[in-house]
Amino acid sequence: MxxxxxxxxxxxxxxxxxxxxxxxxxxxxxxxxLPQTPNPPPKALTSDKMAEDQTKWMKKKLKLNEDQEISVETVNLDYCLRMMDYQEAFMKTHANTRPTQQELQDIRKLVDTWWTEREAKYQKILTPEQWALYLEKKKSMPHTNN
The missing domain is CATH 4.10.910 (30s ribosomal protein s13; domain 2)
Known part of the structure; x- marks a missing residue:
């Protein structure tokens, strides 16, 4: 035994x-x-997703009411659709060439113009307190270069 x-x-x-x-x-x-499996490729960012993320950020940070949220979402979606459409068209025309310095400057001017228009719309939607808070925190807003 x-x-x-x-x-x-x-x-x-x-x-x-x-x-x-x-x-x-x-x-x-x-x-x-364990052996590592390859990471799946990231999903392409859509204009709807960008606008949704920005609106959620603003709702959380600025305490938007329901009417403000709808208005901000409309503004964000319009801006994101413009950006994505412009980017797609630009990529098609420059599929095999690099943009010139002048083209890059023109893009920056156009995007800055769109950004200024969008912020003017935000200012009309937000209260003065929310606007001040937005100006303070906007650098952390998703999908922006500010």
């Missing part, structure tokens, strides 16, 4: 080392790690 017990104990100890690699847990084999 003692011999059977010793053989069983030896079998259990050897099988437990094999389970985790020789020498116990975390040694041997994959070094205690």
């Amino acid at each position: 003692k011999l059977f017990f010793l053989v069983a104990l030896l079998f259990v100890s050897v099988s437990s080392m094999a389970q985790y690699g020789y020498g116990g847990y975390g040694r041997g084999g994959y070094g205690g790690r």
Whole structure:
């Protein structure tokens, strides 16, 4: 009976080392790690998602009421659709060429114009307190370069 017990104990100890690699847990084999699977490619950002994220940010940070939220979402969606449409058209025309410095400056001017228009609309929707808070926190707004 003692011999059977010793053989069983030896079998259990050897099988437990094999389970985790020789020498116990975390040694041997994959070094205690499972092989890495490749990360899936990121999903393309849509204008709807951008506008939704920006509106959620503004609702949370500025405590928008329901009417303000609807108005802000409309403004954000309009701006994001313009940006995505412009980007798509620009990428088609410059598929094989780099933009010139002048084209890059023109893009910056256009985007700045759109941004100014959008902020003017925000200012009409927000209360003076919300507007001041927006100006203070806007750098952390998602999907913006400010």
